[in-house]
Amino acid sequence: MGDVVNLNKARKTRARQQAQAEAAENRIRFGRTKAEREAQAAQERLQAKRLDGHARTEREES
Secondary structure (H helix, E strand, O other): OOOOOOHHHHHHHHHHHHHHHHHHHHHHHHOOOHHHHHHHHHHHHHHHHHHHHOOOOOOOOO
């Protein structure tokens, strides 16, 4: 005879495995490489620096 299997545990295990497989697919589909993240962060820093450089300062009263 076969082993006794708790159906609730089997269902949860199957659902967990499906969720892990879906997460792996999403990481591939929507994930970014480290180089892409670093490039975007560098671009954002450059834009912020340019924006701060163009900020108007209050005029000194003469």
